[in-house]
Amino acid sequence: MLCLTLTEDTIQDDLDCIRRNSAYVDLVELRLDTLKDAEIAKAKDVPHLTDKPVILTYRRKSDGGKAQVSEKERLEKLCEIAQGDFAYVDIEGDVKKSELRYEKDGQKFDLETSLRERGVRIIRSYHDFAGLPADLFGRVTKLASKGDIAKVAVTPHSIMDVITLFRIQEEVKDVKEKIVIGMGPWGVCTRILYKKLGSLLSFVTEGSGSGIGQLDARTMKELYRADQVDERTAVYGVIGNPVHHSSSPMIQNLGFHAIHFNAIYVPFLVDNVRSFFKLAEMVHIHGFSVTIPFKRDVLPYLGKISRETKQIGACNTVVHINNMWKGLNTDYYGFLQPLSPMLDKGQIKRALVIGAGGAAQAVSFALRNHDVKVTIVNRTIEHAEQLSRLTMSGYDSLDHINQYSGKVDLVVQTTSVGMVPNEGEDASHGFKFTGSEIAFDLVYKPRETVFLSRAKQAGCRTVGGAQMLLEQGKLQFESFTGYHYPPKVYPEI
Ligand code: NAP
Secondary structure, three states: OEEEEEOOOOHHHHHHHHHHHOOOOOEEEEEHHHOOHHHHHHHHHHHHHOOOOEEEEOOOHHHOOOOOOOHHHHHHHHHHHOOOOOOEEEEEOOOOHHHHEEEEOOEEEEHHHHHHHOOOEEEEEEEOOOOOOOOHHHHHHHHOOOOOEEEEEEOOOOHHHHHHHHHHHHHOOOOOOEEEEEOOHHHHHHHHOHHHHOOOOEEEEOOOOOOOOOEEHHHHHHHOOHHHOOOOOEEEEEEEOOOOOOOHHHHHHHHHHHOOOOEEEEEEEOOOHHHHHHHHHHHOEEEEEEOOOOOOOOHHHOOEEOHHHHHHOOOOEEEEEOOEEEEEOHHHHHHHHHHHHHHHOOOOOEEEEEOOOHHHHHHHHHHHOOOOEEEEEEOOHHHHHHHHHHHOOEEEEHHHHHHHOOOOOEEEEOOOOOOOOOOOOOOOOOOOOOOOOEEEEOOOOOOOOHHHHHHHHOOOEEEOHHHHHHHHHHHHHHHHHOOOOOOOOOOOO
């Protein structure tokens, strides 16, 4: 189930939020602590104002909530509002039964017993915004001990912590009903793969940026289809650091949906490649993309690598085949794809490659393998020299770039200069386009960089990084699924 957390300050705004997200979620969580004081009294009626089951929560500050009142007042209010027709009521694990006593019509009750008698499910919650408690598995068992739903929302800080969260399913098998949430950037993969963790639900918001890693309802439902995951769903992903900006989930998930392939593609923030391979084996990850800074680091863990990967010394695609991890480099072919008509016709004889990093290495090898004479210009000349030796190219300082104007058929911009948020920058401003060059920028955000717009104004043919990104992604899709990328799918990258 996907559960929309309501954090507006009026009931009406919360109801409007439910209406806007109704198609994406199965239930909602009403948070009393974000409501204005005058609105809290009206909260009892909310279950009658929506067709979604409602979780009632009044979160105190120490658990990440906003309740402004004393603990006694908070619990009194919770007892009062919980008389409404809620499907679930969230009670923190350390709140004692004796703290939830209340009087009604002169009679004394305790909230736990009355909720159980009315068939309302209690969610026993534990929050840790600093990390993972050492006794995490024991806590889950304890929270569920009275037949309640155990909820643990904790904060992983590494892939090892993420592994611990995935182990909950195995370690506390007896607890059938639990909610497991990894908060913060490391926990995003656990929120998307909540069903693989054995979690009953995952919380979502409207729009992104909750600060604790919640995804927006529509992305979770339509892009990830997280609620459709079953035991046969194959898991794929992208590893990087940072990784949450990656367009690859868009490319791969849209492709999976279009061909009805039972698979999900998830971003994994990674600190240590070795730990990630452990997670990959544990979760049975079938394949993954690799982005900065791990393209080299994955190599020692691969049983087999393609010819291009070996030559370039960098791998951007890993697939699990015949019990072995195989490394490929689809950047190589993604780069060549838009140029292949011109290469086939012999229209590219000399090329200038700006930059000498990982991407420049793939580009230089691809061009050299097609008999193009390459000169590498770079800010740090030593890096240009090293790459030129590897690829048998010429090299020069970026400061001398003006000397190559009019002398090359192709200019490839491979540095990160000009990428958002520095879209006004251009590493090659000294180069004057004559109009006869093909200009290729690997930067894909923005779609038209200053480099490309200068080239266009001079009359050059241009190729943007988004095209290469899509081409390399389509090739990854083929390696993952064995099928061609569906022709009518156009991911917005
Ligand atoms: P990298 O290995 O870190 O290399 C960065 C390169 O940029 C180095 O040559 C570096 O020069 C140069 N550079 C950085 N800041 C500079 C500055 N202010 N002025 C001049 N030169 C500067 O990175 P990478 O993996 O090659 O990636 C580079 C870019 O390509 C990124 O923007 C990446 O997103 C993009 N890319 C796109 C695709 C695609 O499919 N479109 C695929 C792969 C990569 P020094 O040697 O002097 O440090």
